[in-house]
Amino acid sequence: MIKVENVYKWFGSKLAVEDVSFEVSRGEILGFIGPNGAGKSTTMRIITGFIPASKGKVSVGGFDIDNEPVKAKSLMGYLPENAPLYANMTVYGFLNFAAEIRGFHGAAKKKKIEGAISTCFLDPVRHQSVDTLSKGYRHRTCLAQSIIHDPEVLILDEPTDGLDPNQKREIRNLIKSMSRNKVIILSTHILEEVEAVCSRVLIIDRGRKIFDGTSSEMKMKSENAGALTLEFSGGSAAEIAERLRLVDGVAGSEAGDSSNENVTVKVTPSKQADRCEVRRKIYEVVKNQGWNLSQMKVEEGRLDEVFYAMTKNDAA
Amino acid sequence: MGLSNIAAIVKRELYGYFNSPVAYVFIVIFLGLTGFFTFMMSNFFEMDEASLSGFFQWHPWLYLFLVPAAGMHLWSDERRLGTLELLFTMPVTCSQAIVGKFTAAWLFLGLALLLTFPIVMTVAYLGNPDYGVIVCGYVGSFLLAGSYLAIAGMTSAITRSQVVSFIISVVICLFLILAGWPPVTDMLVNWAPAELVDAVSAFSVMPHFANIQRGVFDLRDIVYFASVIVFSLFTTGIILKNHAAG
Numbered sequence: 254m255i256k257v258e259n260v261y262k263w264f265g266s267k268l269a270v271e272d273v274s275f276e277v278s279r280g281e282i283l284g285f286i287g288p289n290g291a292g293k294s295t296t297m298r299i300i301t302g303f304i305p306a307s308k309g310k311v312s313v314g315g316f317d318i319d320n321e322p323v324k325a326k327s328l329m330g331y332l333p334e335n336a337p338l339y340a341n342m343t344v345y346g347f348l349n350f351a352a353e354i355r356g357f358h359g360a361a362k363k364k365k366i367e368g369a370i371s372t373c374f375l376d377p378v379r380h381q382s383v384d385t386l387s388k389g390y391r392h393r394t395c396l397a398q399s400i401i402h403d404p405e406v407l408i409l410d411e412p413t414d415g416l417d418p419n420q421k422r423e424i425r426n427l428i429k430s431m432s433r434n435k436v437i438i439l440s441t442h443i444l445e446e447v448e449a450v451c452s453r454v455l456i457i458d459r460g461r462k463i464f465d466g467t468s469s470e471m472k473m474k475s476e477n478a479g480a481l482t483l484e485f486s487g488g489s490a491a492e493i494a495e496r497l498r499l500v501d502g503v504a505g506s507e508a509g510d511s512s513n514e515n516v517t518v519k520v521t522p523s524k525q526a527d528r529c530e531v532r533r534k535i536y537e538v539v540k541n542q543g544w545n546l547s548q549m550k551v552e553e554g555r556l557d558e559v560f561y562a563m564t565k566n567d568a569a
Numbered sequence: 570m571g572l573s574n575i576a577a578i579v580k581r582e583l584y585g586y587f588n589s590p591v592a593y594v595f596i597v598i599f600l601g602l603t604g605f606f607t608f609m610m611s612n613f614f615e616m617d618e619a620s621l622s623g624f625f626q627w628h629p630w631l632y633l634f635l636v637p638a639a640g641m642h643l644w645s646d647e648r649r650l651g652t653l654e655l656l657f658t659m660p661v662t663c664s665q666a667i668v669g670k671f672t673a674a675w676l677f678l679g680l681a682l683l684l685t686f687p688i689v690m691t692v693a694y695l696g697n698p699d700y701g702v703i704v705c706g707y708v709g710s711f712l713l714a715g716s717y718l719a720i721a722g723m724t725s726a727i728t729r730s731q732v733v734s735f736i737i738s739v740v741i742c743l744f745l746i747l748a749g750w751p752p753v754t755d756m757l758v759n760w761a762p763a764e765l766v767d768a769v770s771a772f773s774v775m776p777h778f779a780n781i782q783r784g785v786f787d788l789r790d791i792v793y794f795a796s797v798i799v800f801s802l803f804t805t806g807i808i809l810k811n812h813a814a815g
Contacts, residue, residue, distance in 0.1 A: 301658040304813050327660035337651030339581065341588040350584075353577035354659050382588075398655070 254279050254436040255300065255406060260309035262295055262460075269295045270306075271460040277453075279405070282432045284451030284468075285440035288564050292460040293440045294334055297408050300438070301331045313406055327355070330399035334410040336392045338383045344370075344394050345379045351398035369397040372427065389420045396424070400431070407431065409439040413446065425450050444556040458564045468556065475554025476562075479528045481520045481535065482509065484548035490516045493544060500534050502526030515547070574661045578669025579676070586677055595639060599681045602631055607688060619696025624688055625706045625782050629746055629774060632717050637738040639678060640721025641731040643670055644809070648729050657813070663806050671722055671802060678714045682707065702784035709781030712794040713774065717742050719801035726808040745797075748773035 255277045262270040270292045277283045285293045298304040300311055302318045302325060311318045316325040339347060348369055352362045370379055373393040378386060386394065392412070399407060412428070413421040421443075428437060428450055441447060447454055448468045456464035456471075464471060472478055485493065490508030497520050498506040504524070509517030522531040532551075539546050586592040603624065607613050611623030647653040656666055692698045720741050725734040747753050749770035757766045774797075777790040 298654070303654050303658050323660045323662060326658060329658070331655075331658045333651060333654040333658075335651055337655055339585060339652050339655075340646075340650060341585040342581075346581075346584055346588075350577060350581040351659075353580070354574060354661060356573070356660075358573075395655075 254314060255438070256310070256312045257296075257300065258310040260296070260299060260306045260311060262292075262299060262304070263307045269460055270299070273309075273457070273460075273462050275455060275462065275465055277436050277438060279434055279436055280432065281453055282428065282437045282439065282451045284447040284454045285438065285457060286442070286444065286447060286454060286560065287457035288459075289442075291457045291564075293457050294410055296457065297331075297410050297438065297440060301329055301408050302326055303333075327402075328404055329406045329408060330402065330404035332392075332396050332399045332407075332409045332412055334414075336395035338386075338391060338395055340384055342383050343380050344375055344383060344386070344390075344397075347383055347394060348397055348401060351401050355402035357402070365401050369401040372400065373397040374423070388415050389417065392416060392420075392424075396427075405435055407435055407437045407439075409437065411441060412439055413441065413443065421446070444560060448556060456560070456563060463563055469553075471559050472554035472556060474562075475552075475559045477521075477552045477558065478554030479522050480552040481522070481532065482548075482550040482552065483518045483520065483535075483539075483546060484550075485516045485518070486514050486545045486547050488516050488544050490518055494518045494520075496542065497535060497538065500531065500538055502531040502534065571662070571665055574665045575669040575672065578661070578666060579673040582670055582673030583677065586673070592677065595635070596681050596684060599631075599635055600684055602635075603627065603685055604688070606631065619692055619698040621688065621692060621698070621703055621706055622782065624685070625710055628710045628713060629778060632714055633739060633742050633746065636678065636714055636717035637721040637724075637735045637742065640674055640718045640738065641725050641734040643674060643722045644726040644805070645729050645731050645734050648812075653809075663809060667722075667802050667805050667809075671719060671798075674718055674722070675711075675715050678718060679711055682711060682714065699784065702782075705784045705786065706782055708786075709778055709790075712781070712791070713778055716745075716774065716794050716797040716801075719798040719805075720745075723801045723805045723808065726805045726812075745772060745774045749775060 257276070258274050260270055260273045261268070273292075273296060275283075285296070287293050295304065299306045300313070300318070302322045305319060313325040314328045316328070318325045339350070342350075345366065348366045349362070352365050355365075357365050370376055373396055375390065375393055375397060378390050378394075381390075383391070383394065392414070396409070396412065399409070407428075409428070413424050416424065425446065428439065431437065432452075439451070451468065454464065454466060454468050454471055455462060464474075483493075490511055493516065494506045494508045497503060497518065502522055503520055503526075505521045507519055509519050511517060520535060522528050532549075536546075536549075606627040607621075607624040611626070613623050616623060644653075647656060657663070661669075689703060692703075717738070721734065721738040724738040724741070725731070727737070728734050744753075750773075754766055754770060757769060774793075777793045780787055780790050
């Protein structure tokens, strides 16, 4: 549905986007994450046709954004960063304009406007001037214009930015409910949002794509991924750790904090080992030794750790 | 499709104008000033002539300040509010957007001009004016306003600041008024070839405006105004695309 091929973008002598390529199909929700200034918004602006790419091709629904911009744009709904809105209009007036530009007139237009108002919970403010709206309502109004024509492609730049937790939840649920037969690309700084909403993650750092996969795959890249935290009631942590270190496939094992009767041991499998196998072997040992295992937690890896590891050079 | 896009943009712009006090203030000031200049400065009653020449003769100078004020927000607002990013990601072409916004502003000025009809009624009541000349006068004034407006729109695309846009467009429009004026041509006459001096003088708006005021519809005058408008709108497009391209 969306094809981005070897896109470059220079602003003067600054290379903002470098050789970015990816494809997104219907039903996918792609999350863009990356440090500030990495090129996420620029990439989105290139896809939506606001900025032309310096090099490379972008096609939406089969239409090239440079050669057939109007056709491509008619398939897309876009929520820009900061949710811009025209001043001196009511919410209804603004959505009326959006609907007309999308080619709706008369009764069909009214239906679309009402649909967008109800989907985005804008009923309380439909006749309020856009200038006096709160941040949450501004965002939702801008979101409403992006979905009013039920586009096949939705590009959302930080859709939950500055919203309160309840509003964030609403928007995320809305996005998820719309994703079934659409392509959605959203950018965010909130890693938990990526996990909650996105089926795929793209990390952009300094203009380059450095990761493309699911959030589970991203978590597996963590140093801690696959680590086991075992809790025993009773026993000596050091002894248990010592014994477990000998298990085939275990890279390291150390005693953790112990409180009351609970003894914690952290076991890290080696990178090449089959984690299921290692877990099974550890369980065997625990059973044979007769230790009282009360809890076994598998560390999935944390997104923010992986994110930091992948992008930390940028902090300089 | 293209026309309906332009219509949607025109509607939105006009809706925005009339939802803000600025439009009404502008119209009142415009009517106040034209009235003042016509009746006070032109000695309308003393002249004892059933014509509106005393009304129209001020328009190039009144428009010099009023039209850039009306046009300075055209594109600078879009950039400042960030709505340019909305507009240019919608299925409209750059040309449709430029034509739409210009047309809306021009219609607004046209409305302000139309609201001066009491002056026509005054002169019709007091005497027997040549209505053909009056109609010509209004058309010429409307074209003049359009020319200044197109320039103001162009300068507003250059900058985010309305003030800078205003100043630059006033300067350009001033040049267009004064181009044939001796103090301006004197700067060139000593070193430039005669053709260049003539070419620069030809830029001036005044002879064309004066012609139409006389009741003469010369194609050359229409072409002049149309060229200024088309050139400015075209340049606006180039400026906007350049900004996006970085």
